[in-house]
Amino acid sequence: MTDLFTPYKLKELALKNRIVMPPMCQYAVEAQDGIPTDWHFVHYVSRAVGGTGFIIVEMSGVHPDGRITNQDTGIWSDDQIPAYRKITDAVHSYGSKIAIQLGHAGRKAQDAEPPVAPSAIPFDERSKTPQALSTKDIDQLIAAYREGARRAVEAGFDTVELHGAHGYLIHQFHSPLTNIREDEYGTDLALFGEKVVKAVKEVLPEGMPLIMRVSAKEYVDGGYDEVYALEFCRRYKDAGVEMFHVSSGGEGPIGSNGGPHAGPGYQAELAQYIGSGLQVPVIAVGRLESYEEAQSIVAGGKAELAAIGRGMLSDPYWALHAEEALGGVAKGNVPKPYERGVWKRK
Template sequence: MADLFTPYNFKNLTLKNRIVMPPMCQYSVLAEDGIPNDWHFVHYVSRAVGGTGLIIVEMTGIHPDGRISNQDTGLWSDEQIPAFRKIVDGVHSYGTKIGIQLGHAGRKAQDAKPPVAPSAIAFSSQYQMPRALTKSEIEEMILAFKESARRAVEAGFDTIEIHGAHGYLIHQFHSPLTNHRDDEYGQDLGLFGEQVIMAVKEVLPEGMPLIMRVSAQEYVDGGYDVEYCAKLSERYKNAGVDIFHITSGGEGPIGSEGGPKAEPGYQVELATEFKRLLQVPVIAVGLLDDFEVAQDVVLSGKADLVAVGRGMLRDPYWSVHASKALDGEQKVAKQYQRAYR
């Protein structure tokens, strides 16, 4: 029976345990021109030292105006590759695998002037009114995802995650709430995401798994449910997605944290339902900071991998501490072993 500390293999990806650091934007004021800096290097490599099995780098913009803010990282230029390669090499040196989440914020791009979206519908009164993308711009956006994926491969990442959740661009295309187009991208709400996946797959090496993060449920009136998202994601699976990272929210005032009623593991059942319906590996996420709660998710077979976000922001060594608390195998860096005797 697998637990948090059982190695995980999928295609050419081999993880030393089932613990994932999910993408969390750092909003670093030093991320000039989208290039990660010393903060990002220390931030990610310290979690590798701390024993994490897989690190997924924060949402990285495929376009300068695709970032949530101008303080975020990007991968729209070959000049950005070396800084990411430095992070990848550092993480690899401690036996951890690393992926990167590629995305575009769409109407939620706070510093774009103006932001773009499937339709001219603002996120809220505090956000700018977006401009609807033309068909040719949509085609350019798909190419931008592909080119960013090519750069990620060149930087040495072990896997790529496409961001299709939290109210960002792909989510905006596949949600009936935000896509009111009258062309083929409005008549077929899954078309844009499908075409992005197919384009990205063209530049991935054979055996590299593709991950996609989706919001399985929207917390607004008229929002879609898990059945809708699973049916849509069946197309994404057929287009080339190997693993789904299951989250929720993002299209209303309740964001990805689930709101005040959220409890530890509140999104796990969504991940389990995806696993059942699509017969694919899934990553569960959402207030899984407690060691025993995270362990139970894997032991019970509800998800294949467990993502620990805020807990890992508080504690870079969450994985080692979980192992000690749960009597798992402690793989501590030799420089720190005297503290664990």
């Protein structure tokens, strides 16, 4: 039976288990230069020590003004590569694989003066009115995504994930709520994301599978549903995306946490819908802190991989503890200095 601890391979990305640490912003950059710090090193490497198969570094801006805040990481400069290289080398030494999420916050960039977006529509009454991007600006941002991917490869990441969810820039382009342009990017709402995908594929080695995070539905009046999402995901798949990381929300008052009535695995059906509809592998995410719940997602065939967000913020060793709790932990999976604490002798 396939379970959380069954190895998984997609192209040349070979994972020792099906457990993913999804990207979660740390807001811990100290000098506003986008360079990850000792905090980021410890944060990510500890999860590799803790047995996580696949770690995805938080959304890192492809442009300085593309970050949610100035305390977020970036990947717009070659000067940022060495700090990432230090992280990837250490993560690899503990047997885990690591990607980085490339993103641009668009109208949700809090410290940008001004933020930019497909159309000049603020996120809410407290937010700045963004500047609508010109065609030249759009071309430059597509190139920025390409350069971010190039830097990720140079920094030793095993692949990249594009952030097309949670109301950030790519999402803003493919959502009818936020894109009311009259040019080609407004008449074809998936065009920007499609061009970003193709640009990034140009610099990824053949063996690296491109991942994309998407919101499969919007929790707001007039927002799109999973049927609409399936079609723009089809465009992105045709352009080169090989795995989707399926979330929801991000436009309107309900963000990526699903709101007060969201329960464990509340997005798993969305992941299964996208995966089966496009015949692509998917990552399920959303309140999967319970070992048994995460196990059921993979064992039940709803997704190839299960992403554990808040659970891993609480417990860097979630993967080892899950294997112990589910009865499968083996001595070889635990770092030798920790064997007395995690590995239960039979």
